Amino acid sequence: MFQKMMTGALIAGIGAGLLAAVLHFAFIQNYILLGEQYETGELVHFAAPEAAVATHDHAEAADHGTAEPAASDHGAADHGAHEHGDGETSTIERNALTVGFTVLLYVAYGIMLTVGFAIAAQFGKRITATEGALWGLAGFAAFQLAPGMGLAPELPGSAAADLAARQVWWWSTVVATGLGIALIAYGRSLIATLAGAALIAAPHVVGAPLLDGYYGYAPTEVGAIFSSRVLGVGLAVWVVLGWLAGRQWDRSGAAA
Amino acid sequence: MNATQTKTQSLLAPVLGMAVIGLTMLFAVGHAQSATLHDAAHDMRHATGFPCH
Known part of the structure; x- marks a missing residue:
């Protein structure tokens, strides 16, 4: 049983992860690199006059492909204290890691979906490819x-609240939303539906941890297109992941 | 013990095992903050909406 479930999850996760990697480099990676240029002060948005003064000398050094994010002498020093190690990591290595971790992520999601299928099957639900796509x-x-x-998906060069607090809110929101959707989709009473809706709404009523102001260095247009592309790619890949996982589940006999 | 109970029990271990593996992977890939993991997973984390740094 374990082997059947794991095989299906692996096939779905690897397939979806590879698709995600292709879409990542087609639609998203360029904006990450652009965001990092604002994060390190290599590029300066006109609306950030203080940073513009402090980072003016960098404009000429900006053309070096491997320009070090010299955090010590530009305006974004504290903001960009996080270093990416770009100097030491080649582009190929960096992108290979991105492909690898993207596949690992969607394998993890594929496993979670398959666990969900197994639980749903206990309640007599038959999962097919179509059902999987809905999942x-x-x-x-x-x-x-x-x-x-x-x-919102974070463009490098944007600023956000305390990391641990955001991670706690992220996990809480994932659990509450997942349970809420399950209650609405498979609950058999009005109360279950209402409880599901309340669960989905709760994290947003509480609110995510936010900063007291806006400190991002990148232009809003870059952040906006980045966020919408992250969500669009995520939607496409998740539907493919669910479809594949549902198909594997239905065919492997794990459902039987 | 009827057939349904047997089936439920035989499912419990693999489903729990899968859930633990999936959650551990998700945490390691998306949330763990060791510098090496963070740098390696950096672009993916930004591109999939994880709180990154």
Whole structure:
């Protein structure tokens, strides 16, 4: 049983993860690199006059492909204290790691979906590829859309509240939204539906941890297109992941 | 013990095992803050909506 479930989750996760990697490099990576140029002060948005003065000398050094994010002498020093180690990591290595971790992430999501299928099967639900695609939509809503409503996908060069607090809110939102969707989708009473809706709403009533102001260095246009692309790619990949996982589940006999 | 109970019990271990593996992977890949893991997973974390840094 374990082997059947794990095989299905692996196939779905690797397939979806590879698709995610392709879409990542087609739609998202360029904005990450652009955001980092603002984060390190290599590029300066006109609306950030203080940073513009402090980082003026960097404009000429900006053309070096491997320009070190010299955190010591530009305006974004404290903001960009997080270093990416770009100097030491080649682009190929960096991108290979991104592909690898993207596949690992969607394998993890594929495993979670398959666990969900097994639980649903205990309640007499038959999961097919179509049903799986719907589960994929739900997974997208729980793992990306709902957390993203409080904590928008972060462009490098944007600023956000305390990391641990955000991670706690992220997990809480994922659990509450997932349970809420399950109650609405499979609950058999009005009370279950209402409880599901309340669970989905709760994290947003509480609110995500936010800063007291806005300290991002990147232009809003870059952040906006980045966020919408992250969500669009996430939606596409999650539906494919769910479809694949549902198909594997249905065919492997794990459901029987 | 009827057939349904047997089936439920035989499912419990693999489902729990899978859930633990999936959650551990999700935490390691998306949330763990060791510098090495963070740098390696950096672009993916930004691109999939995790709180990164």
